[in-house]
Amino acid sequence: xxxxxxxxxxxxxxxxxxxxxxxxxxxxxxxxxxxxxxxxxxxxxxxxxxxxxxxxxxxxxxxxxxxxxxxxxxxxxxxxxxxxxxxxxxxxxxxxxxxxxxxxxxxxxxxxxxxxxxxxxxxxxxxxxxxxxxxxxxxxxxxxxxxxxxxxxxxxxxxxxxxxxxxxxxxxxxxxxxxxxxxxxxxxxxxxxxxxxxxxxxxxxxxxxxxxxxxxxxxxxxxxxxxxxxxxxxxxxxxxxxxxxxxxxxxxxxxxxxxxxxxxxxxxxxxxxxxxxxxxxxxxxxxxxxxxxxxxxxxxxxxxxxxxxxxxxxxxxxxxxxxxxxxxxxxxxxxxxxxxxxxxxxxxxxxxxxxxxxxxxxxxxxxxxxxxxxxxxxxxxxxxxxxxxxxxxxxxxxxxxxxxxxxxxxxxxxxxxxxxxxxxxxxxxxxxxxxxxxxxxxxxxxxxx
Numbered sequence: 367x368x369x370x371x372x373x374x375x376x377x378x379x380x381x382x383x384x385x386x387x388x389x390x391x392x393x394x395x396x397x398x399x400x401x402x403x404x405x406x407x408x409x410x411x412x413x414x415x416x417x418x419x420x421x422x423x424x425x426x427x428x429x430x431x432x433x434x435x436x437x438x439x440x441x442x443x444x445x446x447x448x449x450x451x452x453x454x455x456x457x458x459x460x461x462x463x464x465x466x467x468x469x470x471x472x473x474x475x476x477x478x479x480x481x482x483x484x485x486x487x488x489x490x491x492x493x494x495x496x497x498x499x500x501x502x503x504x505x506x507x508x509x510x511x512x513x514x515x516x517x518x519x520x521x522x523x524x525x526x527x528x529x530x531x532x533x534x535x536x537x538x539x540x541x542x543x544x545x546x547x548x549x550x551x552x553x554x555x556x557x558x559x560x561x562x563x564x565x566x567x568x569x570x571x572x573x574x575x576x577x578x579x580x581x582x583x584x585x586x587x588x589x590x591x592x593x594x595x596x597x598x599x600x601x602x603x604x605x606x607x608x609x610x611x612x613x614x615x616x617x618x619x620x621x622x623x624x625x626x627x628x629x630x631x632x633x634x635x636x637x638x639x640x641x642x643x644x645x646x647x648x649x650x651x652x653x654x655x656x657x658x659x660x661x662x663x664x665x666x667x668x669x670x671x672x673x674x675x676x677x678x679x680x681x682x683x684x685x686x687x688x689x690x691x692x693x694x695x696x697x698x699x700x701x702x703x704x705x706x707x708x709x710x711x712x713x714x715x716x717x718x719x720x721x722x723x724x725x726x727x728x729x730x731x732x733x734x735x736x737x738x739x740x741x742x743x744x745x746x747x748x749x750x751x752x753x754x755x756x757x758x759x760x761x762x763x764x765x766x767x768x769x770x771x772x773x774x775x776x777x778x779x780x781x782x783x784x785x786x787x788x789x790x791x792x793x794x795x796x797x798x799x800x801x802x803x804x805x806x807x808x809x810x811x812x813x814x815x
Contacts, residue, residue, distance in 0.1 A: 370557065373437040374549075374572045380433045381576025385426030389584045392422045393591040401468050401594075415589055417467040420596025423577045424460045427604065428453070430573040440569060448566040451490035452607045458483040459524070459603050463596030476595070477521070483603060484520035487610075488513050494610055520606040526656040527602035528595060534587035536693050540700045541601050542578035545571045547704035548605075552612050567612035574604045587689045702726050 396402065396416035431449055434440040443449060462479040465471055471479075487493070493516045496506045507515065531537035549571035555564040578601065584590045593601075682692035706723045 370439045373434070373439050374553075374568070376437070377430050377434045377440065377569070378572050378576045378579075381426045381430030381573050382580035384429040385422050385577050385580025386583065388422035388425045389419060389581055389591060392418055393584070395421075396467075396591065399468065415592055417592045417594030418464060418596060419581055419585065419591045419593035420460055420463050420467070420598070420600050423581055423593065423597045423600055424456065426577045426580050427456060427573055427600070430576055431569075434569055434573070440565075442562075443565045443569050446566060447491040448607075448611055449569070451487040451492035452566075452570060452604065454490060455483040455487040455492075455520075455607070456600055456603055458486060459599045460596055463594060463599045467594035467596050476599075480521045480524050480599070480603075481517055484517040484606075485513070487520070487607065488516050492516075492607060492610055494519070494613065497613070516610055519610060520603060522656070523606035523609065524599050524602035527605065528598040529656045529659055530696075531593065531598040533689060533693050533696075534589040535582055535585045536696055537598055537601070538578040538582045538585055538593065539693065539697050541605060542575055542582065543697060543700045544605060544704050545574040545578065545608075547701075547708050548608060548612075549575065550705075551708050552608070555612065564612050567608040570604055570608040570611065574601060574608070577601060577604070587693065
């Protein structure tokens with residue numbers, strides 16, 4: 367057990383490191399290429415921010431798969447066509463996303479591209495062969511049925527992740543949580559029950575975690591760079607590929623044999639049973655947001671692809687939550703649903719799991735009702751947390767500098783419409799974070815002179 371864990375950890379670290387190191391150069395390239403669209407009415411950021419973060423994430427995906435192909439326990443995965451199918455579909459959806467981030471692509475064209483990417487994966491063997499149905503058993507699918515179901519699952523997952531990508535760090539964090547929970551489930555099926563067909567899904571989830579973890583430091587509020595459609599559609603496709611692999615390729619009858627009986631096998635497959643049409647409970651929050659958006663826009667007589675400010679994260683901002691707090695609340699619900707489903711499948715004391723989920727749901731509702739509460743870090747941790755979480759007593763050391771910066775950050779968090787002189791974007795990223803405060807201070811100092 368130790369050797370596979372170390373290999374997965376190495377793959378995770380390499381993927382995260384490559385993604386993290388590539389994001390900086392990609393950010394400068396995006397600024398130079400002009401991939402900084404104007405701020406739209408539905409956007410919550412205040413300054414033009416470069417996109418094309420998906421370029422770095424795709425580099426991390428390739429690096430992770432390359433490293434895994436040379437590891438002792440993971441190279442057997444590459445004896446199948448599934449990694450090749452994933453890489454082919456990911457390349458197509460990534461190219462489509464890059465074109466959309468730079469020049470913009472019509473919604474129907476993007477939908478067609480998503481279907482083509484899913485079809486390419488199906489042609490290379492990454493498809494749903496059967497589905498387990500409670501009370502019925504295993505139902506084998508015809509090639510046409512498997513193709514349609516696979517394409518539908520891929521397209522829905524891609525758009526669910528794309529729809530939720532509305533706040534800094536939201537999509538990458540939620541997908542990372544989903545990938546972590548899915549890794550626990552797939553790893554248990556492979557090494558717990560000895561089902562080798564779950565190996566590709568386990569690898570895909572590890573690589574997906576690395577892509578998100580490597581990009582997240584650059585994307586936390588206020589974001590230095592956005593992943594854009596090139597990133598959101600990419601991670602959505604990788605997540606869908608893992609779901610297709612573990613749900614449609616793992617034979618439930620084999621799980622029945624390994625688990626020791628029909629009852630145990632059914633219990634082990636609970637995370638697959640819960641979302642019958644969407645065999646991945648970890649995207650429940652993005653999918654709920656997607657369905658609500660479609661119903662809302664159709665009811666208003668708009669296109670389901672028309673953008674608006676009615677997503678769940680926009681509603682959290684409207685009721686008074688800060689940007690970071692809204693993101694953390696979405697993280698909470700994603701983790702609760704994802705890890706709750708995994709825990710329910712792994713523990714025989716399911717009633718206690720259900721009670722725990724209910725209790726945590728109550729805690730989440732309380733958090734939703736306290737939008738004005740601002741968490742403060744303990745004094746020993748103030749040096750490692752952002753300034754907005756530090757106590758005010760430490761901000762009076764430099765009233766002209768640190769206190770002003772903290773006040774400006776707090777005003778931005780509360781959504782205040784303060785008057786701030788716009789700073790033109792440049793190749794050095796004057797409009798993104800990081801050294802942005804330094805540019806602001808220099809600009810103000812020059813004006814005072």
